[in-house]
Structure formats: C-alpha cells, structure tokens
Amino acid sequence: MDQKxxxxxxxxxxxxxxxxxxxxxxxxxxxxxxxxxAIPVAxxxxxxKEEVAEILKFADENRIPVTPRGAGTSYAGQSLAYNNAILIxxxxxxxxxxxxxxxxxxxxxxxxxxxxxxxxxxxxxxxFPPDPGSAVACTVGGMVGNNASGVRALKYGATxxxxxxxxxxxxxxxxxxxxxxxxxxxxxxxxTKLFVGSEGTLGVFTExxxxxxxxxxxxAMIMPVFEKYEQGLEAATEIINxxxxxxxxxxxDDICIMVLNSALEEKLPQAGAILFIELDGSHEEVIKxxxxxxxxxxxxxxxxxxxHTTDPKRAEELWRLRHSLGNxxxxxxxxxxxxxxxxxxxxxxxxxxxxxxxxxxxxxxxQRLMAAFGHIGDGNVHMGSAINxxxxxxxxxxxxxxKEAAEIIIKKYGGTLSAEHGIGMAKSAFITxxxxxxxxxxxxxxxxxxxxxxxxxxxxGLTEIPRDEYVYMAGVK
Amino acid sequence: xxxWEKLKAAEKKSLEDYRTQLAMCNICAFxxxxxxxxxxxxxxxxxxxxxxxxxxNVVKGWIELTPGVVERIFSCTTCKICNQECDAxxxxxxxxxxxxxxxxxxxxxxxxxxxxxxxxxxxxxxxYREPREERFNWLxxxxxxxxxxxxxxxxxxxxxxxxxxxxIVELLKRAGYDFTITPDESCCGMHPxxxxxxxxxxxxxxxxxxxxxxxxxxxxxxxxxxxYSTFKNAYPELVDNFDFELVHFSELLxxxxxEGKIKLRETGPLKVTYHDPCHLGRHSGVYDAxxxxxxxxxxxxxxxxxxxxxxxxxxxxxxxxxxxxxENAVRIAEKRVREAEETGADxxxxxxxxxxxxxxxxxxxxxxxxxLYDLADLVLEHLE
Numbered sequence: 001m002d003q004k005x006x007x008x009x010x011x012x013x014x015x016x017x018x019x020x021x022x023x024x025x026x027x028x029x030x031x032x033x034x035x036x037x038a039i040p041v042a043x044x045x046x047x048x049k050e051e052v053a054e055i056l057k058f059a060d061e062n063r064i065p066v067t068p069r070g071a072g073t074s075y076a077g078q079s080l081a082y083n084n085a086i087l088i089x090x091x092x093x094x095x096x097x098x099x100x101x102x103x104x105x106x107x108x109x110x111x112x113x114x115x116x117x118x119x120x121x122x123x124x125x126x127x128f129p130p131d132p133g134s135a136v137a138c139t140v141g142g143m144v145g146n147n148a149s150g151v152r153a154l155k156y157g158a159t160x161x162x163x164x165x166x167x168x169x170x171x172x173x174x175x176x177x178x179x180x181x182x183x184x185x186x187x188x189x190x191x192t193k194l195f196v197g198s199e200g201t202l203g204v205f206t207e208x209x210x211x212x213x214x215x216x217x218x219x220a221m222i223m224p225v226f227e228k229y230e231q232g233l234e235a236a237t238e239i240i241n242x243x244x245x246x247x248x249x250x251x252x253d254d255i256c257i258m259v260l261n262s263a264l265e266e267k268l269p270q271a272g273a274i275l276f277i278e279l280d281g282s283h284e285e286v287i288k289x290x291x292x293x294x295x296x297x298x299x300x301x302x303x304x305x306x307x308h309t310t311d312p313k314r315a316e317e318l319w320r321l322r323h324s325l326g327n328x329x330x331x332x333x334x335x336x337x338x339x340x341x342x343x344x345x346x347x348x349x350x351x352x353x354x355x356x357x358x359x360x361x362x363x364x365x366x367q368r369l370m371a372a373f374g375h376i377g378d379g380n381v382h383m384g385s386a387i388n389x390x391x392x393x394x395x396x397x398x399x400x401x402x403k404e405a406a407e408i409i410i411k412k413y414g415g416t417l418s419a420e421h422g423i424g425m426a427k428s429a430f431i432t433x434x435x436x437x438x439x440x441x442x443x444x445x446x447x448x449x450x451x452x453x454x455x456x457x458x459x460x461g462l463t464e465i466p467r468d469e470y471v472y473m474a475g476v477k
Numbered sequence: 478x479x480x481w482e483k484l485k486a487a488e489k490k491s492l493e494d495y496r497t498q499l500a501m502c503n504i505c506a507f508x509x510x511x512x513x514x515x516x517x518x519x520x521x522x523x524x525x526x527x528x529x530x531x532x533x534n535v536v537k538g539w540i541e542l543t544p545g546v547v548e549r550i551f552s553c554t555t556c557k558i559c560n561q562e563c564d565a566x567x568x569x570x571x572x573x574x575x576x577x578x579x580x581x582x583x584x585x586x587x588x589x590x591x592x593x594x595x596x597x598x599x600x601x602x603x604x605y606r607e608p609r610e611e612r613f614n615w616l617x618x619x620x621x622x623x624x625x626x627x628x629x630x631x632x633x634x635x636x637x638x639x640x641x642x643x644x645i646v647e648l649l650k651r652a653g654y655d656f657t658i659t660p661d662e663s664c665c666g667m668h669p670x671x672x673x674x675x676x677x678x679x680x681x682x683x684x685x686x687x688x689x690x691x692x693x694x695x696x697x698x699x700x701x702x703x704x705y706s707t708f709k710n711a712y713p714e715l716v717d718n719f720d721f722e723l724v725h726f727s728e729l730l731x732x733x734x735x736e737g738k739i740k741l742r743e744t745g746p747l748k749v750t751y752h753d754p755c756h757l758g759r760h761s762g763v764y765d766a767x768x769x770x771x772x773x774x775x776x777x778x779x780x781x782x783x784x785x786x787x788x789x790x791x792x793x794x795x796x797x798x799x800x801x802x803x804e805n806a807v808r809i810a811e812k813r814v815r816e817a818e819e820t821g822a823d824x825x826x827x828x829x830x831x832x833x834x835x836x837x838x839x840x841x842x843x844x845x846x847x848x849l850y851d852l853a854d855l856v857l858e859h860l861e
Binding site: 020022023024025027028029030031032033043045071072073089091092113115134136137138258259262263321324326327328330331332333334335336337 | 531
C-alpha cells in the first residue's frame with residue numbers, strides 16, 4: 001500500500017485535519033530524545049478510542065506497523081515510527097476524566113501531560129509521584145508505556161506501582177479493559193502490569209486508571225558535598241542502610257555540578273559529588289530526626305559541607321534543574337549525540353559504587369568523557385557520553401563500548417539495562433544479554449496480542465535486528 | 478563547556494553559525510508546553526524543537542528549502558518564551574529569527590500575506606491602507622511643534638484606538654508635560670522586521686529617525702509595546718544613529734503619578750488583571766511600571782494571572798502571526814482571556830494595542846464579561 005492510500009484510509013477515520021503525510025511534518029516527528037531518527041509514513045491524531053480502534057484495524061489488515069506516541073520524550077527510540085510505520089500522536093486524547101479522592105484514583109486519557117495532572121491533583125492534596133525528568137512535558141500514556149520513573153521512585157515506586165487499570169485497543173481494533181479502580185486484585189494474570197512498560201508493542205492505551213497518593217505536608221532538602229565522587233556513593237549506600245527512606249536521593253558528579261552551576265545564579269560548590277536528598281512526611285519532627293541521621297552518616301564519611309535548604313523556591317529551582325540535567329549536558333556534548341545504550345542502568349544498591357567505577361574505567365579506555373548522576377538511592381544510575389554519530393568509526397566504537405559496559409552491568413553485577421527509560425531501539429541489541437531465553441517467551445506474549453507483529457515491532461528486541469541495521473539506525477538524520 | 482561558553486558569545490549572522498546549537502536540541506519537549514502556536518495547532522512541526530530539527534536538516538543540506546519549511550519557520554508569534562524554557566540553551570527563538578531573515582533574503586519568505594502587509598506599510602506608512610493625513614484625525618488639541626519629548630502614537634492606536642490616543646494626550650496635558658507629536662509619523666517597521674525584511678526595516682528606521690530629529694526631541698515616549706520594542710531592540714541593531722532616550726508610556730505615567738502631577742481617585746472597587754505584552758515584557762524587560770501604575774489607583778486591586786511577567790502567556794498576535802494565521806491567533810487570545818477570567822478580574826489591562834486588538838476579538842467571540850482597557854484609558858477614567 002502506498003503512502004497516499006494510507007493517507008486516504010486514515011483521513012477516512014480521523015478526518016483530513018488530523019492526518020498528515022507532509023514531508024516537513026513527518027520530519028518533525030522523526031525524532032525523540034535519543035540519537036535515533038525514523039520518518040513515519042503518516043501521522044494520525046485520533047480523538048477517541050473508536051478512532052484508535054479503526055486505525056489499528058486498518059493497520060492490522062494491511063500489515064502496516066504502528067507506533068503510539070505521547071510527547072516523544074523517550075530516550076531509546078520507542079516513540080519513533082521505524083520501517084514506514086504509522087505514528088499515532090495521542091495529543092488529542094488529553095483529558096483528565098476524573099479525580100476521585102474517596103476512591104483515591106484518577107482516570108485520564110493517555111495524552112494528559114504529567115505535570116498538568118499533578119497540578120490538578122495537588123489542588124485536592126494528592127499527587128502521582130514517580131516524577132520523571134521530563135515531568136513538565138511527558139504524557140501519562142508515555143509514562144505507562146515506558147514504566148517511567150524518576151527522582152521520587154525511591155520512596156513511591158515507578159509508574160507500574162500506580163496503575164490500577166487500563167483501557168487498551170489491541171491490533172485488529174478490539175477494545176479491552178484490564179484491572180479497574182480497586183487498589184488490590186488477585187484475580188488472574190495481572191495484564192495491567194504486563195501492559196505497563198510494553199513500549200507500544202501490545203496495543204494503544206486509551207484510558208488509564210491511576211492510584212493517587214496524598215501529597216506530603218512537609219519536605220526538606222539536604223545537599224551533602226563531598227570531595228570525592230566515591231564518598232558520595234558510599235554516603236548514599238549508608239543512608240539507605242541507616243533505616244530511613246528519603247523521598248529522593250540523587251547524586252551529581254563534578255561534570256553535572258559544573259553544568260548545573262551554568263544555569264544557577266546562586267552556585268553550588270564545585271566538588272567531586274553532591275547528593276540531593278529530599279525527606280518528606282506528615283510530621284516535621286520526624287523529618288528533622290531523619291535529617292540528623294543523614295548528617296551523622298555524611299559526617300562519618302568526611303563530608304566537606306552540608307547545605308540544608310528550607311526555602312521552597314530554592315528547592316524547586318534545584319529540583320527543576322536536576323530534572324533538566326540531561327538537557328543541560330548538551331552544553332558539554334555540543335554537536336555530538338548522547339549514547340543512549342547504557343544511560344539508565346540499575347544494579348543492586350550495594351553494588352552501585354563498584355559498578356559506576358568500572359563503567360567509568362571502560363569509558364576512560366575508550367577515551368570517553370562520562371558524566372554520572374542519577375537516582376542513586378534505588379541503584380539507578382545515569383551515565384552519559386556522546387559521539388559524533390556521523391562518523392562510522394565512532395558509531396562502531398559506541399556499540400563496542402556499550403556492549404562491554406552492558407556485560408559488566410548485567411553479568412557481573414546482576415543489573416538491568418534500563419531502570420526507567422525503556423529498551424526501545426537504542427538498547428535492543430543487548431536485550432538477549434539480560435533476558436536470555438526468556439526473550440523468546442516475551443516474543444510469544446507479543447504474538448498472542450499482536451499476531452501480525454504490527455505494534456512497534458522494532459523495539460525491545462522483539463524483532464531481531466541485524467547488527468548492521470542497528471548501526472544504521474544510529475544514523476544521522 | 479568552555480567551548481560552549483565561547484560558542485554562545487560568538488556573533489552569529491547565518492543559520493550555518495547555529496550548526497552546533499541546532500544539534501544541541503535534546504527534543505525534550507519542554508519548549509512545546511509553553512509554545513502558544515503549538516498549543517493551538519498541536520502539530521510537531523510548529524514546536525520550537527520541531528523547527529530546530531527541520532532547520533538542522535536544512536543546514537546539513539539534507540532537505541530542500543520548500544514552501545512547507547518556510548511556512549513552519551514563520552509559524553511563530555515571536556513571544557520568545559522558548560528561549561527561557563530551553564535549559565540546553567539552544568535559544569530556539571534566536572535561531573528562528575536568523576532563519577526568517579535568511580529565507581526572506583533568499584526571496585522565500587515571508588509568507589504571502591505577510592509580504593503584502595509589508596508592502597502596504599511601505600506604501601501607506603501603516604498596515605491598514607489608511608491615508609497618511611488621517612492618522613491624527615482624533616487629535617483635537619494643539620501640541621507644540623518642537624519639544625524635548627516626542628510622543629509616538631503608533632499605527633494601531635492612531636487608526637484603530639483614537640480614543641486611547643486622546644487619553645494619552647489628555648493625561649500628558651493634564652500633567653503639564655511638554656511634548657510634541659509629529660504629523661509625519663509613520664509605521665515603526667515592526668512587522669517587516671519580524672518578517673526578516675532587514676533592509677526594508679533599516680530604510681524605515683532611517684526615514685523615521687530623520688522625522689524624529691526634525692521635532693528637536695531627545696526622548697521618545699510610546700504607549701505601544703511593539704513600537705517600543707522595535708525602537709529599543711531593532712533600531713540600534715539596524716542603524717548607527719538611534720540615540721534617543723526611550724520611555725514606555727507606563728514608565729512616564731508612573732513618574733508623573735509619583736511626582737503628584739497626575740492625581741487619581743477611586744471610582745468604586747475594581748479588580749484588574751494585567752496582560753504582559755511579549756514585546757514589552759520578555760523582549761524589553763518592562764514588567765513593573767504598568768503594575769505600579771495600576772496599583773497606584775485608589776480602589777483598584779491588581780490580581781495576577783497564573784502566567785505573568787517573564788512567564789506570561791502570549792496573546793497570539795505578534796510576529797506577523799495574526800497576519801498569516803488570523804484564526805489561530807484569535808484562538809490563542811481566547812486562552813489568554815480565559816486565563817484572565819479565572820482571576821475573577823473585572824478588567825483586563827494591557828499596554829500594547831496589538832495585543833488589545835487580538836484580545837478584543839477573543840473577548841467578543843467568547844462573549845466574555847471582561848472589560849478590556851489600555852492602561853491609559855484606565856488611568857484617565859480614574860483621574861481626579
């Protein structure tokens with residue numbers, strides 16, 4: 001089927017105003033926050049589940065791949081339409097359908113912006129806590145598709161811990177519901193959780209039921225400053241060992257402190273590491289006690305300075321910039337593109353210091369500057385480096401480097417390739433390393449839901465990608 | 478990082494000079510959340526990040542400069558909020574401004590309706606095809622031919638809001654403030670400037686400066702945010718001899734109120750909210766004076782909208798967007814009116830007749846109960 005025929009079929013479903021094959025428009029949809037690029041065959045903007053169902057029926061009948069997309073903030077290419085796929089932009093399904101504080105649920109359409117949802121929830125004294133770096137821009141549908149999380153996952157869990165039920169359109173157009181608005185269920189396979197993090201490979205969400213959490217009454221922000229990065233890592237591990245559970249615990253290395261300072265009027269001290277620790281709760285006294293525990297742990301490790309911020313505006317500014325650290329790092333990478341393959345691994349909490357040290361050593365061997373930051377409290381580290389993707393030699397090098405690092409993370413430390421960004425296409429070449437034979441089981445699950453393999457087929461290693469192809473995908477446009 | 482600081486400081490004249498910044502766009506989408514055009518159109522190609530991707534492909538020579546590319550780049554209200562939303566410091570707005578100039582220089586821009594408007598401005602000295610001699614039809618008092626201060630009224634007020642023109646003049650007269658108005662006043666050139674018509678705007682600037690000099694003025698006062706921004710930001714860039722002191726009318730009003738030359742009275746309790754015009758606020762840094770004037774009126778309570786000052790939402794009318802995409806522009810204004818309504822205000826005040834035109838259309842369309850005032854009208858109504 002040619003592009004024009006696809007356009008006409010989609011226009012018959014969503015209307016001419018909500019479908020495009022304009023090459024300039026398609027180009028604008030060819031990117032996400034990863035280094036990958038893929039131009040869709042068409043983009044459609046459905047307004048309701050019926051239209052989504054019609055699109056998936058048409059695509060399934062004609063064996064045209066489909067990728068659903070929220071805000072396109074993904075770091076691994078999972079919201080791109082590779083192989084002439086149809087991109088479904090969920091932007092028009094952006095309504096908050098219900099906030100029910102008695103049942104403690106929120107019902108939303110997938111295109112709702114996370115930050116907007118939380119703004120509404122806070123009016124009722126509640127929140128949806130995972131808090132990814134892209135909070136101001138990402139959609140709830142994207143978060144569910146990706147099982148996103150962020151700085152507050154340490155205490156409150158990832159997106160998966162908050163999704164109670166889903167309405168999903170399956171390839172072929174069947175509309176199903178999973179879970180519901182109950183907080184617990186032991187009834188059969190938990191298909192809701194299966195869909196969370198499925199990266200658009202099983203269907204398209206059209207309604208999401210979320211568990212909502214009371215917003216904390218009090219918060220405190222403590223920033224211990226360490227001479228050496230390793231001291232910061234040790235402090236983070238010891239704080240977890242001390243028995244308290246901060247709502248967030250982040251680490252920044254010297255590169256990250258430098259880029260953060262480039263955006264701050266009131267600078268942070270330049271050091272080997274700074275921890276951003278947030279304590280929250282309903283009782284101020286408890287938070288004070290926990291802050292004292294943090295202080296004692298850090299002093300034992302030889303902390304250089306402890307900054308205690310009680311000014312909510314200063315804390316807000318620091319968290320906003322911490323969220324945006326990935327963006328700020330553009331000032332270091334310049335024209336180079338970030339290597340996304342190992343940028344959000346997780347290892348068991350106790351193994352973080354060793355794993356980070358080892359990955360940094362590998363980076364040094366490849367002469368890569370490596371920034372290291374992330375959600376140190378839950379073992380999730382972001383390690384970023386960049387290459388000139390237009391240089392085939394550097395692309396080859398990036399694949400080798402990523403593979404070596406992935407082996408250490410998975411095989412030596414028992415970690416995972418992706419704690420929160422997803423596998424997408426960027427990490428799919430290494431997924432067998434992590435899942436081995438069970439990947440075949442995952443492929444089998446996909447076949448049940450999507451026998452014609454139309455749903456985002458190139459992600460999560462579900463379709464085998466030849467290695468050359470992978471390098472090609474790290475292409476330039 | 479050091480390289481970045483150097484790169485940021487370097488003078489950039491062509492799109493090619495922005496090669497690195499274009500590559501630095503993280504596609505993070507932070508910019509699209511606040512982009513007024515995207516929030517109306519909801520297609521990726523009009524987001525600043527979408528435009529950065531398109532321009533990166535242009536600079537790399539991967540795509541042709543088609544009319545579709547040009548249309549996207551001119552789909553912008555020049556509100557400048559993308560610059561402050563971009564933590565990566567890509568400065569999308571600066572890049573778009575350069576792209577507009579480059580496309581126009583190549584004869585590919587601006588968009589057809591914008592080009593027609595620019596030609597009208599050259600021919601008539603105003604965007605409305607109105608006769609030059611009717612510019613000050615509303616002016617019913619004598620003003621001296623020469624003064625240290627030139628009151629520059631601007632096309633929109635002169636031809637569409639004569640009552641406001643009268644209010645401005647009356648306030649200054651009542652304050653005993655010496656000023657002149659030149660009958661030769663002509664368009665400031667804002668529209669062609671944002672259309673990338675650099676030479677044309679420079680010619681307009683030169684001609685205007687000559688006209689201004691004839692009045693003997695050393696200072697220019699204007700109540701139009703667009704004209705103010707053009708004089709403040711564009712003229713010094715385009716010509717060497719723009720050496721006038723520039724004052725926005727709100728700043729002058731505040732001084733006159735503080736000096737006791739304008740005395741205000743209460744006319745009953747009134748809740749007022751203030752819309753920051755992008756070209757007075759983000760482009761020129763004037764946020765306090767209009768607010769201070771409003772707050773100095775007895776009985777008036779100033780209530781802020783959710784987005785105000787640096788964070789203000791655009792009305793949708795700037796940068797030629799109203800000319801090329803009038804329907805979208807009014808829809809953007811409707812959102813701003815809704816935001817104003819949410820404050821519970823009785824009156825929406827602005828200091829830009831361009832914003833006023835667009836907001837006025839939106840208020841009518843929404844059948845909103847809000848009353849829309851220029852700051853001068855509000856002050857005149859409360860004059861002792």
